[in-house]
Amino acid sequence: MDLPDPDVLDRLADRGWPALEREALGPWTLRAADGVTNRANSVLALGEDRDIREAVDVAECWYASRGLPAVFQLSPAAPPALAPELERRGYRRHSATDILAADRAGVVAAPAVLDAAGDIGIATHPSSGWLDTWWTVDGRGGDAERRTVERILGGGPALYAWAGRAEQPDAVARLALVGGWGGLYAVATLPSARRRGVARALTAALAREAAAHGVDRLWLQVVADNSAAIALYESLGFVSASRYEYWEEPPQAG
Template identity: 45%
Template sequence: MPGVSTVSYTALVISTIELDELMRRGWPATRETTVDGWLARFSGEVTRRANSVLPFHSPSDLEEAIGRVEELYHCRGLPPTFQIGPATRPSGLDAVLARRGYELRTPTVVLVAAIEEVPHPLSGTGPEIRVRHRPDTTWTELWWEVDGRGGVGSRAIAHEILTGVPALYASREDRHGVAAVGRLALVGSWAGLYCMAVRPDARRRGHASAILRGLLDRAAECGSKYAWLQVTTDNHAARSLYERAGFRQASHYHYRELPTKRFRSG
């Protein structure tokens, strides 16, 4: 596709549109529908990622397609939101949305690595890493405490998203209980890192590095060869950790979100 970049590191070659598809599969929305070539995702306010449009193809009528998107999200009580990146079509969509009053949200970079090239170990010795194929109660409680959004209903939707694709769930304990957790979605030969969370009083003690290493080791045993992750551009601590682990930027995206009041007022 013209204008869609490709990244290559050693044996790793992937296009940005392929990365978008991996990310979609790694964090699956509870419902999806197409709007003239665009993919609209809905998941009850649990993350923008699962409640936004992936504009993979140029619609036949741009204004009509945007209007349809706005109606669909409004009917569900959600702000109309688009995920904008290098593979967005049409290429000028970001500017069109900005003129309509859509606000820029959450600039994010996508990093990738060949798992066999990630340094081992990433950190020193410490408590054992436990890796399971389902999130248990303690895993979910820490993740939701650190990064959760919403009440009981939202938590149920989040669980549906988490378990919508095969994945690994890692946790590490200290004397106070679960200190850190992480999730690795398994999609073909790729593995996607999500839900990295460390208990506030347990930060800067190597837990995140250990969780990352434990997940990648188990993913390699499961046949994964490459890994991807998303991190907001202003999360400098996390970016430093991942760059030390050998991850390099392959893509980027941000969201365009229409404020609810602006949409409802016409």
Template identity: 45%
Template sequence: MDFDRLVHEAWPAYEQRAHDGWVLRWAGGVTKRANSVLATSPPADLDGAIRAAEAFYGERGQRCVFSVGVGAPAGLGEELERRGYELVDPTLVMAGTPKGELARGVRVEERPWPGWLETWWAVDGRYGSGLEEAGRICAGVPAWYAAYEEDGVPLAVGRAVPQGDTLGIYCMATLPEARRRGLARTVLRALVARAGEGFGSAYLVVTAGNAGAQALYRSEGFEIAGRYHYRVR
């Protein structure tokens, strides 16, 4: 399964530029995933391609970032390290065939609503004023948005992107005061239930250091299927 492509398509940068087989992605600086170089083929001119990427992000006031996955050209990581790029955010791709179950209290919509965005951003909003850009990224492809709500307030949220016979799970987040209640599991199963039987597998990404989330996902049928990390100038 081409996880590099799936993640790229499920979390789309709203500005993309092709260069020598690479994709330079920009989305207001919100998330490395949408603001990094997707390098999945060897360029004709490696030095020239890296310089072009650095110029692209420099024009936007951002440090150059590369997403380095299993499809990255051989030697790219070593060359970036030689140039002083730091390895950050090692990430696991987990895949499986989870079961679905729609429970009371879960709301599922085809677009993110303000409360959904606010809850996700309260947990994952590491970029200050980037909520508008984050919403634009989310709405860039068809997806389902689920939230477990109490008194109209989303306590846990998630996003599912149908990609052929594969379902991508993103934006899983639970407010700190609502954790250890099984709400993330409830949201995950609601997203799978909404997708129905039209897919053969699902995948998600989780940081390598988040052991708690990994344990949850394993209990729902996911196992490690790939890895990637970033190189930041």
């Protein structure tokens, strides 16, 4: 497949996991969602701003007014002068993430261990069981944070897949529907169901179902040091397309 430019992938991922609050800062987007998840609480810095230092100052004030540290998501599409400016201010880099992309048809054609996964279901909204499984595996925080995530999930159309019993799934996954693209998010498997090919089967099932929603290409994000997950997705036909990392403001004295 022809790989899209990094800025295209950044915008797809932004739409696939939408922040609850957004504000334009020139070509950049300031995003916040009560501090829940990096993506929804960071500056999407695409394109040159009028003045890098001034723009960073504005962003820092915007996040400070919400009780949050300023965090910037930097990919190859970010302004070249931004990283040196953040480094000068003492920002900490973390959570390097690879973006992979694939043709949907290729993922559907890849072998999937469906029998090992048991029953698979797909819906257009997450059930309480789906949310329980995902939050058990990947949730960070309490009831307030979970409610924030549920609002993020409801910010755009998506498919929600599960394996096992619908009321208490062994594993879940979400495919955000953005134009002709599908973005894989929230892949989570309970410890008791791991090493059975369930994540692979859910990915293939979502790719198959996505055809009815006009999807012909897929993307996903995976932490760069998660070699097992990267190997899984590469075996399904995904290839590396871009990378980003977060730069976080240092704690303020006092």
